[in-house]
Amino acid sequence: MEWCRYCVFILLIAFCVPKASYAEEAEEHNDFNTVEYIFEHVNDSHEIFFFSTSTVKVAIPLxxxxxxxxxxxxxxxxxxxxxxxxxxxxxxxxxxxxxxxxxxxxxxxxxxxxxxxxITKTVAGMIVVALLLVIVLVKASSRARKNPLAVPRGLQNLVEPVVNFIREDIAIPFIGARHVCYLPFLLTMFFFILVSNLIGLVIPLGINITGNIAVTFVLAFFTFVITSVSGNRQYWSHIFNPPDVPWFMKLPIPLIPFVEFMGIFTKPIILMVRLFANMFSGHMIVAVLIALIFLMSSVFNLVVGVGTSLISVLFSVFIITVDILVSFIQAYIFTVLSAMYLGAATSEVKH
Amino acid sequence: MFLIPHVGTIIWTTIIFLLLVYILGKFAWKPLLKALAEREQNIERALTGAAEANEKIKSLQAEQEEIIKATRLEKEQLLKEGVLQRNTIISDARIKAQEEADKIIENTRKQLAFERAKALEDLRNQVAELSLEIAGKVVSAEMSDKIRHEKLVKELVDDIELN
Incomplete structure (x- = not known):
């Protein structure tokens, strides 16, 4: 367990180091552009930027x-x-x-x-996440592949409860008997979002994968496509001819069918925006807190900037801790809502 | 702008996500889910088996208890019967022995009486013979003193009669 403590220590240093390096950056540019600084650190870019001085720029080109x-x-x-x-x-x-x-x-x-x-910073981050997932999950399932009845050990013990949780508490209750064919999609979705969220929190890299609307767009689009393709007769009839609705809401002007039809698109759009906004805002708050240091030191002087940095760092650590929680919650919510939409599209129960 | 999705990123995300679904679906989820399902079935089977075994044990125990109870009852009955039998045997034997003893005593008494009677008769005969002999001898020896002899004989005979 000694290495665990080292990991936490290194992580803490990782949180602190870029802040110090940004401070150097601020000294160079006295006319500090806050908005540009913040968006530079939240948006996608063509390199993984660490820090720069007047002579050296440390970045991984892509x-x-x-x-x-x-x-x-x-x-x-x-x-x-x-x-x-x-x-x-x-x-x-x-x-x-x-x-x-x-x-x-x-x-x-x-x-x-x-x-x-x-291959932008986000795409590179996704490739890293994908490789990480493939290596870890294939390794975790290697024992299960050889002997399904063997007692789980190591990585399998870490992965299996999560897989079982998604199966027992998300897929089966929301989708029902048909959950088997959607389970790989839901599981991949959950793990991909979760690991992307967490990788995004490693500040020195600043890879904002799920805080990029293109990524959440694709994920929500997959949910939309799979929901629409697997939607049964009942699903579509509920949309175009909703039962238990008075006829005058449907007949000369199809008001309710129109609202229901819009719902097909608003649901995945909400999925897309929720995940994006949560992760984007998390990164943005941290960027704003760090920008505050440079703003203070350029508006007042360096001493005020250093004083602000203490508070900013404390708040950043707090926000990142909250973001770790948010990473799990958002991955869970995205998966649950996808499962719910799939369940609604495939259910046979009259209601 | 951060709100407008970048087409290049969309294409890359689609490719990466589809590949991920395929690879993980084939090499990670399939064996993991299979293992989970199989383990679940195995546990269920084991549990039902245990419950069945428990039930069996319970019924066996009940059976065993019943057998023990029946055996105990039988033993008691046997013991009771044995005691009864012993008592009857003993009393029977006693009665028989008594009868036998009585018979023997009776027989002995009869024989004794018979022997006595016989002995008395023998004695009487012998006395008679002896007295005859004596009488003969006395008669032959003492024919001289007739009167005295007669007296003597008379006395002797009286004696015998007295006896």
Missing amino acids: PVILYSPNSGWHFFSSRKLYSNNESFPFFIAKEGENKDKIIEKLSEGSEIVPFDLS
Whole structure:
């Protein structure tokens, strides 16, 4: 258990180190732009940025993949993107309507936006999460694969209760007998969201996976597609001809059917927004708390900034602790609601 | 803007998530869920088996108790019968022995009486013979003194009669 304590210690240091490095950053730029700073740390980017001084920038460059209708496919390291090389045709727009997008300068001087299929910070984070999940879960199930009746041990003991929880307390009560075919989807969803949420909390990396609306959009879209595809006759008839509703609500103007039909789309949109907003706001609060240090030191002086940092760090630790809880809750809620929608789409019970 | 989903990220997420569902579904969830279901069935089977065994044990115990009770009853009855039998045997034997003894005594008494009577008769005969002999001798020896002899004879005979 000694290593456990070391892990906690290292984690605590991890929470503290970037704050110190940001302080150095603030000294460089006296005209501190708070909003830009906050969004820089919450939004996606083409590199995993740690810290920078006037001479050194510590960041992991990520591969950039572009398709330009003008010059075809491009594949290069994001180091080139940030190098401010005038001869290089690609750069990131600092302002304007295409802000933060990759722009291609054409030879005649005009600019176009190529199709960006880069491995961004979020995508890299997802790949790490996926690899982690595959390695850990396949290892956890290796014993079960060899001998299903063996007493669970090690990783299997960690994973199995969660799997059983999702099966017994989410899939079976909400979906019923048909839960078997949706269970892999729900389990993958839960573990993917949970691990993504938790990876996002490792501050020095600052990978905001589930706080990216594209990711939650895809997850909610899968729920939407699976719900719609597996929806039975009863599900659709409840939407277009809801029972126990007076006829004048349906007949000349199909008011209730319209509301029900909108419900098909609002449900997954709510799923998407809830997860996104929770994780995004968690990251944002921490970014704001850290930005407060630089704001204070640029508005007043360094001593005030250092004083603020004490309070900010304490609050950040508190917020991150809450975010750990939120990570579990959001993963659970997303899975439960998906299961509920699937259950509603496949149920045969009259109600 | 952070509220507009980025198309590249959508494509990557879709690819990664679909791959993840496929790989985990095949290599992680399938064996884990199978193991869970199998273990569940196994536990259920074991539990019902235990309950059945318990029931069996209970019924066996009841049976055993009944057997013990029956045996005890039988033993008591046997003991009682034995005591009864012993008593009857003893009393029978006693009665028989008494009868036998009585018979023997009776027989002995009869024989004794018979022997006595016989002995008396023998004695009487002998006395008579002896007295005849004596009388003969006296007669032959003392024919001279007739009167005295007669007296003597008379006395002798009287004696015998007295006896």
